[in-house]
Amino acid sequence: MSTSRTAARMKRIVPFYVMDLLARAKQLEAEGRSVIHMEVGEPDFVTPETVIEAGKNALYAGHTGYTAATGIPELRQAISDHYARSLSISVDPARIIVTPGSSGALQLVMSVLIDPGEEVLMTDPGYPCNKNFVELVSGVPVGIPVDADTNYQLSSTQIGNSWSGKTRAVMVATPSNPTGTVVERDEMVRIYAAVKERGGHLIVDEIYQGLVYDKKGYSALELADDLFVINSFSKYFGMTGWRLGWVVAPEAYVESLDTLAQNLFLSCASISQYAALEAFSPQCLSVLEERRQEFRKRRDFLLPALQEIGFQIPVTPQGAFYLYADSSRLTADSFRFAYDLLEHQGVAITPGKDFGIHSPDKHVRFAYTTSIENMAEGVRRIKEFLSR
Ligand SMILES: Cc1ncc(COP(=O)(O)O)c(C=O)c1O
Numbered sequence: 540m541s542t543s544r545t546a547a548r549m550k551r552i553v554p555f556y557v558m559d560l561l562a563r564a565k566q567l568e569a570e571g572r573s574v575i576h577m578e579v580g581e582p583d584f585v586t587p588e589t590v591i592e593a594g595k596n597a598l599y600a601g602h603t604g605y606t607a608a609t610g611i612p613e614l615r616q617a618i619s620d621h622y623a624r625s626l627s628i629s630v631d632p633a634r635i636i637v638t639p640g641s642s643g644a645l646q647l648v649m650s651v652l653i654d655p656g657e658e659v660l661m662t663d664p665g666y667p668c669n670k671n672f673v674e675l676v677s678g679v680p681v682g683i684p685v686d687a688d689t690n691y692q693l694s695s696t697q698i699g700n701s702w703s704g705k706t707r708a709v710m711v712a713t714p715s716n717p718t719g720t721v722v723e724r725d726e727m728v729r730i731y732a733a734v735k736e737r738g739g740h741l742i743v744d745e746i747y748q749g750l751v752y753d754k755k756g757y758s759a760l761e762l763a764d765d766l767f768v769i770n771s772f773s774k775y776f777g778m779t780g781w782r783l784g785w786v787v788a789p790e791a792y793v794e795s796l797d798t799l800a801q802n803l804f805l806s807c808a809s810i811s812q813y814a815a816l817e818a819f820s821p822q823c824l825s826v827l828e829e830r831r832q833e834f835r836k837r838r839d840f841l842l843p844a845l846q847e848i849g850f851q852i853p854v855t856p857q858g859a860f861y862l863y864a865d866s867s868r869l870t871a872d873s874f875r876f877a878y879d880l881l882e883h884q885g886v887a888i889t890p891g892k893d894f895g896i897h898s899p900d901k902h903v904r905f906a907y908t909t910s911i912e913n914m915a916e917g918v919r920r921i922k923e924f925l926s927r
Contacts, residue, residue, distance in 0.1 A: 563881060583909055594814035626757065648786060651792060656678070661680060666894075691720045699733055721857045770785050775827060849869050850865065867901040
């Protein structure tokens with residue numbers, strides 16, 4: 540008998556296709572080829588200097604041990620203060636649980652809410668790991684196809700139509716990965732009502748909060764206390780590698796989340812937590828605002844440039860740093876297209892296949908996590924590729 544048998548769920552948890560593409564891109568670069576990276580979902584800016592300093596200071600101050608599983612009290616308070624200052628929302632720090640990235644928060648929330656066989660509704664396309672967090676607890680992820688008609692987001696009507704006797708929760712991400720679109724506040728109110736009417740839970744992933752370009756963002760925390768809001772230091776704060784996020788939970792769930800966090804993680808990295816205290820300082824926030832403006836410029840450059848060469852992007856994404864482009868006028872197979880583009884022109888983008896099963900062949904994702912100069916060169920190369 541084989542000793543390498545894995546649990547059945549592992550058959551349903553697939554790796555990112557883009558990782559293979561990234562490995563190939565690295566190989567090409569090692570061979571001396573130039574590659575324009577528009578596949579990477581993390582800011583190209585390093586963590587702001589003042590946060591790095593705070594991290595160094597934390598080390599020398601001896602903050603090298605475990606902390607409380609829910610996070611150091613100063614950080615929970617600082618996150619609460621940030622909601623009050625930036626969005627005028629009052630959040631009890633006791634409801635804020637600091638986690639190893641929002642990935643840690645998503646694991647905790649799914650584990651606390653979902654029993655085997657229960658369904659979680661989410662968008663297709665969507666962030667690929669969401670499905671796997673549900674698989675991990677033997678739940679059933681249900682992808683609902685979304686397109687330009689609903690801004691590539693779930694609508695309350697779709698939620699109503701997809702609800703079954705087994706549905707337990709709905710996940711939305713605003714702004715979203717891979718589409719960069721937001722759920723308008725009015726629609727979020729309707730979504731919340733649709734979920735609550737049916738006795739379910741709403742989980743809102745706000746990891747790209749702060750990276751909204753055309754109007755002031757909001758948080759679903761404005762609407763009610765009995766929903767789960769996930770956030771992270773990764774994207775807006777430029778701290779992907781520090782592995783720090785948080786969840787704001789309904790009071791009744793804090794104890795269970797704490798118990799689980801103790802068991803799964805013991806605590807988050809202490810150094811990261813002390814460094815993150817500095818992330819909310821006026822000095823750091825002004826650096827982050829400059830970066831937000833830069834991302835907006837990049838979006839405003841890349842969107843028309845891609846449309847001009849034949850990609851269709853029917854709604855202007857309002858946030859994050861992604862453009863989810865319909866490539867069907869240019870290719871019938873976006874997966875092959877992404878590979879050929881890399882091989883022939885040294886341009887790396889993410890094929891739609893990574894984000895779900897709803898028309899993945901017709902879509903690719905561009906991340907504007909590189910300079911306008913690089914993107915201009917990328918677009919030039921794609922144009923050349925298309926005219927061959
Ligand atoms: C929508 C969304 N949620 C969650 C995550 C996880 O990020 P982290 O664990 O770094 O906070 C990502 C990362 O790309 C994401 O795009």
